[in-house]
Amino acid sequence: MEKEFMLLIHNQMDSKSQLSAEESQRFLKDCMVYINDLMKQGKLKGAQPLVREGKIISGSKGSWKDGPFNETKEVIVGYYHIVAKDLDEAIAIAKGNPEFVYTSTARIEVRPIKMVEQETGFVYPKEG
Amino acid sequence: MDQPTIHQLVDHLFRHESGKLVAVLTRIFGVDNIDLAEDVVQDSLAEALGQWQYRGIPANPSGWLFRVARNKALNILQRQKYQRKYVSGARHDLSSDSSSESLLESFFSEQEILDDQLRMIFTCCHPALSKDSQVALALKTLCGFSVPEIARSFLTTEENIKKRLTRAKQHIREACIAFDVPAGLELDRRTGTVLETIYLLFNEGYSASEGDDIIRCDLCVEAIRLAGMMEQHPAIRDKSDVCALLALMYCNASRFKARQDAEGRLLTMAEQNRSLWDNSFIAKGIEYLHRSTRDGHLSVYQLLAAISAQHNVAPDYASTDWKSILMLYDNLITIEHSPVVLLNRAIALSKVDGPEMALQALEPLKEDPTLSSYHLFYSTRADLYMQLNRFSAAADCLEKAISFSTLEKETDLLRRKLLSCTEKIS
Known part of the structure; x- marks a missing residue:
């Protein structure tokens, strides 16, 4: 049975600022090919970038703290929501991400999405 | 999705x-x-x-x-x-x-963007900057090349290019160079400097090398694109030189794929595979050549373009119209009496009047400081001597050519020629 996975892309905030115009263009082309391939195989449910601006909330009711990200730190720059038959296939898909070819600081977190609570049979609501 | x-x-x-x-x-x-x-x-x-x-x-x-x-x-x-x-x-x-x-x-707005690019061209190609800086700065700002890409195109280090760019920008600040298109007589003078820089950029890409061919082709394309911007802009009223340079670059660039062998050695017209020539470039080159001749004045670019076009339209090497080419060279030396032009003219002369006449024409150039350390001067004369079966004179020239040749593959070829000469002497 096909399972769903989240590929969370971690990278330095400015990981692509050193790419030349031509490299940027090649990277983009490779990404389009990557995404098109996944879509043709019916393995892609969604992919989105996360914009740089945002806040991190911490604390609790009564003493909230929110701060901006530290710019030099690694952040989640985007995600792919994919379908794969098992963790191994999801990992293989993640390894094909052009992010690894054009930057040296990328890390991809591969996480299965829990669809059905085994014990109670509770089905989690789905997006879209 | x-x-x-x-x-x-x-x-x-x-x-x-x-x-x-x-x-x-x-x-x-x-x-x-x-x-x-x-x-x-x-x-x-x-x-x-x-x-x-x-x-x-x-x-x-x-x-x-x-x-x-x-x-x-x-x-x-x-x-x-x-x-x-x-x-x-x-x-x-x-x-x-x-x-x-x-x-x-x-x-x-569309027009402002065009204007600003033209301003940038004139700023980058300001005569107060060295030619090297002009080319590097134009590639960086106008063509969107990165420092590593520029370094690769010039076969130099990134450090060098960075220094060159920093110096150029500093110079622009200190000399208070305006971000503007000059007017009146100044425009004509400065247009000449810009065209020189564009041609230099083109030749940087076109010259033979063992380096990265893709980036060298990009240089040629960029040079053509910059000249195209000049040609399109209404601020440049007299377009004849711009068109002439475009003609020259298109005609030469048509042979880009055929110009060198796998080892990076430049091939002569006789050696090139003409089916690799780009016909659409040839057509554009000839079209620009016609447009450059409208007002009747002759320029170096135009004559070089006409010579290049003569080669382009010959279906094979044997049917090259050497008489016309020689005539164009004769015109060229009246406006640019340079040793390299005289050397190239001698080749055309040898086809029309024979190798003996060509050797005679080259005789007075032996003492020329540019040519006396130029390997092609000696290899050209060696070829002429060989055509006359004067193999020991040819061997002497080849030895000189070998001593001045810098490309390894070129040297190899000269050595092989030398060997065949010495075999014929003994």
């Missing part, structure tokens, strides 16, 4: 959009702040990348990039309005006026 598209992504879109943006932002921030303009563009490209890599390229990528860059520029102007000293009135308005946003908008 929609299928992301790549069809909007034309070749070198990012490079060329960044060239446009750097020009526009340099006008906004002032020519002292080319670095700032480049940073903003780099930042905008990175932002585009972060979005487009997941969602695909928007319908109007260029408009998207311009919007992002404009917003970034606006932020900088507002943030730094009290810190930065803006020289021109236009810039002052931008930083203080609440209507700066709409004013800024006008800087990004």
